Amino acid sequence: MEIPSALRNALKHASMVTAFTGAGISAESGVPTFRSAGGVWKKMRPEELASMEGFLRNPVLVWEWYAERKRIIADVQPNPGHRALAQMQDLFPRFEVVTQNIDNLHRRAGSRVVHELHGNIERNYCMACGRNFSNEAVLAMEGVPLCIECKGQIRPDVVWFGESLPEDAWEAGVHAAEYADVFFSIGTSAVVYPAASLPVMARRAGALLVEVNPEPTPLTPDVDVFLQGAAGEVMPAVYECALRERKDKR
Ligand code: OAD
Numbered sequence: 001m002e003i004p005s006a007l008r009n010a011l012k013h014a015s016m017v018t019a020f021t022g023a024g025i026s027a028e029s030g031v032p033t034f035r036s037a038g039g040v041w042k043k044m045r046p047e048e049l050a051s052m053e054g055f056l057r058n059p060v061l062v063w064e065w066y067a068e069r070k071r072i073i074a075d076v077q078p079n080p081g082h083r084a085l086a087q088m089q090d091l092f093p094r095f096e097v098v099t100q101n102i103d104n105l106h107r108r109a110g111s112r113v114v115h116e117l118h119g120n121i122e123r124n125y126c127m128a129c130g131r132n133f134s135n136e137a138v139l140a141m142e143g144v145p146l147c148i149e150c151k152g153q154i155r156p157d158v159v160w161f162g163e164s165l166p167e168d169a170w171e172a173g174v175h176a177a178e179y180a181d182v183f184f185s186i187g188t189s190a191v192v193y194p195a196a197s198l199p200v201m202a203r204r205a206g207a208l209l210v211e212v213n214p215e216p217t218p219l220t221p222d223v224d225v226f227l228q229g230a231a232g233e234v235m236p237a238v239y240e241c242a243l244r245e246r247k248d249k250r
Pocket of ligand 1: 022023025033035046101118161186187188191212214229
């Protein structure tokens with residue numbers, strides 16, 4: 001893949017690079033996206049499965065769905081897109097991943113700085129007393145998992161519609177947008193706020209804004225460089241390019 005000279009040049013000089021990712025980066029690992037053809041929200045209504053109202057109305061249905069997603073995610077592996085980001089972190093003084101994904105695949109691929117805006121499906125907590133539970137523990141419980149201390153309901157540690165983002169992850173995401181010299185928006189439809197405001201924030205603060213997606217998104221008209229294609233093909237090419245451009249810096 002041909003990497004445009006604006007990106008080559010920015011990679012050569014960058015002190016800080018940020019990769020903002022969405023469900024598309026995990027698509028090639030076999031994790032379904034939300035809004036593409038065959039995506040989760042084409043079959044299910046988000047407010048039924050991913051909201052407090054939905055959970056209180058039908059905790060059995062919500063837990064069945066999360067148990068299924070936990071099993072899918074436990075069985076998949078990071079793909080070349082995740083791995084390219086993990087390799088890129090060693091080429092720059094600062095390299096941070098800000099993700100909307102809850103699948104933990106960036107960490108499993110070796111990325112060291114990962115800010116999770118929407119939580120992590122490998123964690124669960126009691127809504128009454130806050131005690132944490134592993135997936136192993138909750139999946140072994142029958143029906144809706146209840147806290148072994150206080151009998152409160154346990155929920156997955158993910159952000160649902162209508163809930164605020166974890167403050168520390170959000171602040172770190174804003175910082176990573178504001179200080180980036182190059183900001184990648186990878187595999188996200190860029191429609192869910194506040195996460196989707198980060199690419200625009202980064203560009204306003206002076207970053208070169210690069211989008212990686214097989215399809216144009218609402219963000220595409222505002223980016224400096226659009227690399228059309230699958231993350232698992234594009235990001236390894238970006239890594240190779242960065243490796244060449246940074247040779248004299250290492
Ligand atoms: P979406 O499902 O909205 O968007 C996935 C994007 O990935 C689309 O733009 C696809 O074109 C693109 N895509 C598909 N395959 C790809 C590939 N191989 N490489 C690169 N891109 C690819 O997912 P998100 O933008 O992550 O929130 O959705 C944002 C949030 O909405 C999620 O975090 C979730 C959801 O509701 C919550 O649950 C709070």
